[in-house]
Amino acid sequence: MKVGVFKFSSCDGCQLAFFELEEEFLSLAEVLSIEYFLEASSENRWTDFDLAFVEGSISTPEEEDRIRKIRENSKILIAIGACAVSGGIQSARNYEDFQEIFTGIYRGRVSFEIKPHSRPISDFVKVDLEIRGCPINREHLRNTIYSLLIGLRPELPAYPLCLECKRKGNACVVVSKGQLCLGPITCTGCGALCPSFGRGCYGCFGPSEKPNYEAFYEMARRLGIEEKELKVALRLSFNGYNPALREVL
Amino acid sequence: MEGKGKGKGYAVSHEGLRKLFDLLSSEYELVGPALKEGVISYKVLRSFEELPFGCKSMELAGYYAVEKADGYFTYVRPSNSLKTFLHPPELTIMRVKRENGKLSFEYEYPDKKYCFFDVRACDLSALKVLDMVFLHKNKNPDPYYASLREKVFIVAVNCTNHTNTCFCTTMGTGPEVKEGYDFLITELDGRFLLEEGSERGRRLLESLENKEEARQEDYEEKERRLKKVESSMKRAFETEGLKERLYGRMEESFWEPVGKRCLACTACTQSCPTCFCFDLLERASLDVSERVRVWDSCFSPSFATLHRFNLRQSVHSRYRQWLMHKFAYWLDQFGTFGCVGCGRCISWCPAGIDLREEVKRVAYG
């Protein structure tokens, strides 16, 4: 299986999940044929890929050209991480006046062309599978790779974080601390990391399957947070421009 | 397995309890309540000092806080339930190995030997309910549950307090502990009444030094204290005929109001001491796959999936499934309610939905 790992507008963090697999990564590297992975090797080769892992959002015209080229050359394209899946934290600009940010913050001193929007991969090409998270969970990566090697369609859960949080034995921070927690509307996957340390979820894995937003706004209201404020906060999150969240913000 | 009935009684001091705790912890993995990050929860205890004596939880729908109180067993049932230990949230039930196109299977049963120290009446009822689901009313008894359950030593405690979300008197499960324990503790004024409930319990209490035989006044004080709690609790709704009423209220219109408020976050089912639903997952690498049993919930968007489509799309239909199961279907399946009135689902609902109000509205509204 010829594999390529590619990076777009992102922090490189999700690719690290490959290395977090430690020895398993080395044994997988023997089964897979890793042709292109800048962060792992100095020898990279453009070829036809059976499997392309794509990290990062599309933020520049150059990136748009490149993702189309990767798609053409890949059988299976997997978007990894909140940037590739939703547009990333950099998509916060999508809800603002781009020119204002560009001139106000960067004072126009950027040497390459930037698009006014940071968009997920799926806005440009067909994505076969998404591994969510900021960063992704190495277990999801592991599960995905093994499933494909065994010949199965990888399946990752889409239910709300709360289910995983309870399995961990955490007491709900909304109830016991009066803290806002995005758990009820957020896709599971992180192992309920934040609530396990006594703080509310901030939505790294993006929206869960069809959350009840109305009920969630009501919950936030009880905690003293208005729907308007909440929406602003969600827009500024890693997954604020996720296609499913975009619709409700 | 713990027995029934009221046996011989003794009175001991706070020190006597500590002694019992130590005796039990030499033989069992001791599970009891402890205060952690402002919440009283069941966990594996290392010392007697971890018991949250003198703490009391103030609980409302979607609200929880711990305050100080006079006495020892001043708190109520903890935030989590004992199913955590008998029906663990995540359990590998089998390891599958693949070699030359053939598979082999390995499995082992959990061998933990638990003592549940401080189990309240509602949770004892919940254990009975779980026993029916996994063992007594199942043609295929669950060996994983059985291997843990058969070894459990139970120290029950009578509630001498209640919190706002408790409704054991409605469900007929408490506050008085009646059966299913090895020995029972009731806090009295400055001392503790211990009553044996099984042969194991009898032997343990017998081996305890510095105890007195319980006096008539001790039993009278116990009755008084239980009466006091019981009379301070309001009956939430009528359970007689509830099943039939609910079967007549399955129309969507009865459920839509709560469907609007419900987050479908699954917190109620996960904190419930009797909700047993689980999923079987596969954790595979190239030649080894683990079959893992994890807690699932009828509120999950993928629970009732048939050919990739969840048959219960709407949140209100999931709420209906849950409540109908607890108060109607369960009776037809196992002969009891699936609810023991512990009120955890009320306290731990981040949306602040009060199950009692929903039962009243749907069945009697």
Added chain:
Amino acid sequence: MVENPYFLKEGRVLKVVKECEGVFTFHIATEEPAEPGQYNMLYAFGAGEAPITIASVGEGYVVHTVRAVGNVTRSIDSLREGDYLYYRGPYGNRWELERAFGKTLLILSGGLGLAATRWVFERAMESPVKRLIHLYGSKDYESLLYKEFYEKWAKGAEFHITLDRPHPEWKGRVGLITELLKELELEKDAVVFMCGPDPMVKACVKTLEEKGIRAENIYASLERHMKCSVGACGHCMIGPYFVCKDGPVFRYDLIREYFERKEV
């Protein structure tokens, strides 16, 4: 210690028949006794299990027909003669064939539902059933199952096929199964067994009741997502029933309330 209900047994694949695109029939060596209506849980490495009805049995083997829809079924459909299949079961209840003795038995099968009715149909042909009718609806010509048996079945019963869509090769009936059913002359005390997609079951019951057949005499084999098959995981519940152990065959009057209501 109680027996482990999740333990998997090994069965050699004795024969594989390709029914149509993505649907295969397997003969699996087994000595497990079973009854028509029951099912096995079939396991696929790394993918998990799927409940698959027992389509028939033979000397020392069981017949399963599997359509590749998910990971488990796709893996199973890649098995070939000589491979091993792992399974547990049989589970569930059976068709109460004796209720049709001395009466008319009508079997209605939709699509892959034929796999769930085939064995009881075969049994019925050898049983004291007064009149045996089997209507089988398939979406198209390509999806027809068990073609090699049609001739034999047509001799042993009133066996009729209808296709939703016409096909140049198809000389038989085209139209929905309910249309075929409407034309059928049927005794009022007939017993009906059916298996098919939920909407087909509902539509057929309606037609049957218009013909004066009572719901107590109608049985349907339901399909729900069973994960444990022993009434413990909760996934397959419909009203107070666990389809995995109380079913999959239900007398219609007992499940109507839950089956016909949306999202129960």
